[in-house]
Amino acid sequence: MITVVLASTSPRRQQLLAMADLDFVIHSAEVDETVQAGESPQDYIVRMVGAKAVAACHSLVSQMPVKTASTERQLFLVITSDTIGVLPDGRSILVKPIDKEDAFRMWQQMSDTEHAVWTAVQLTLIDECGQVVLTDNLLEKTAVKFIALNKAAMEDYWRSGEPADKAGGYAIQGKGAAWVERINGSYSNVVGLPLAQTLAAIKRMQQQAADL
Numbered sequence: 645m646i647t648v649v650l651a652s653t654s655p656r657r658q659q660l661l662a663m664a665d666l667d668f669v670i671h672s673a674e675v676d677e678t679v680q681a682g683e684s685p686q687d688y689i690v691r692m693v694g695a696k697a698v699a700a701c702h703s704l705v706s707q708m709p710v711k712t713a714s715t716e717r718q719l720f721l722v723i724t725s726d727t728i729g730v731l732p733d734g735r736s737i738l739v740k741p742i743d744k745e746d747a748f749r750m751w752q753q754m755s756d757t758e759h760a761v762w763t764a765v766q767l768t769l770i771d772e773c774g775q776v777v778l779t780d781n782l783l784e785k786t787a788v789k790f791i792a793l794n795k796a797a798m799e800d801y802w803r804s805g806e807p808a809d810k811a812g813g814y815a816i817q818g819k820g821a822a823w824v825e826r827i828n829g830s831y832s833n834v835v836g837l838p839l840a841q842t843l844a845a846i847k848r849m850q851q852q853a854a855d856l
């Protein structure tokens with residue numbers, strides 16, 4: 645038996661996965677999300693989904709009931725994800741704003757230009773002892789073009805409270821949609837989980853696990 649575990653505190657990821665006809669449980673774990681000096685955006689999010697997976701798997705196994713000889717084999721397919729914005733220089737990473745000044749600084753750089761939203765997803769299949777059986781990684785990019793922003797619009801948006809816990813300080817699924825002129829790529833990837841690609845990867849891993 646395989647239990648799908650979404651290891652995320654993000655309500656957006658939970659809503660996206662809930663839209664698919666899939667049973668899953670939520671079991672998240674916190675990690676240090678500091679970007680290391682000289683780290684590329686892609687290396688950073690791949691490292692993050694790996695760290696989130698290690699933390700979530702460890703916490704999951706530590707809460708498991710003691711296994712008896714008669715217990716059937718249990719597998720857990722743990723999904724971790726990390727989303728960032730990247731400015732046109734390809735190097736500058738946009739995470740969640742730490743305060744209003746930080747959000748305004750990001751938005752000024754995003755105004756009337758195209759940034760990229762990158763999401764990394766890791767699928768980690770573990771057994772009830774925490775042994776890793778299989779892993780798979782996805783890396784998805786969506787280009788997002790913003791309209792020209794003025795100070796009044798930024799003030800209004802900051803006051804709405806929406807930007808605070810979003811990478812790049814906006815939500816395409818919320819009021820932030822008014823700033824998005826167009827996108828090129830997966831919409832759900834911007835919201836935090838490239839849904840079609842993630843569901844395909846889950847199906848692949850379930851088939852591989854059945855063949856083990």
Ligand SMILES: Cc1cn([C@H]2C[C@H](O)[C@@H](COP(=O)(O)OP(=O)(O)OP(=O)(O)O)O2)c(=O)[nH]c1=O
Pocket residue numbers: 651652653654655656657672677696725726727728740761809810811812814815816817820834835836
């Ligand atoms: C760009 C963008 C980001 N976001 C959100 C998705 C993510 O929740 C958040 C990026 O932060 P993440 O660090 O990727 O995720 P998280 O801390 O919210 O959740 P967890 O680590 O527990 O999985 O930004 C939107 O909701 N809409 C958007 O348009």
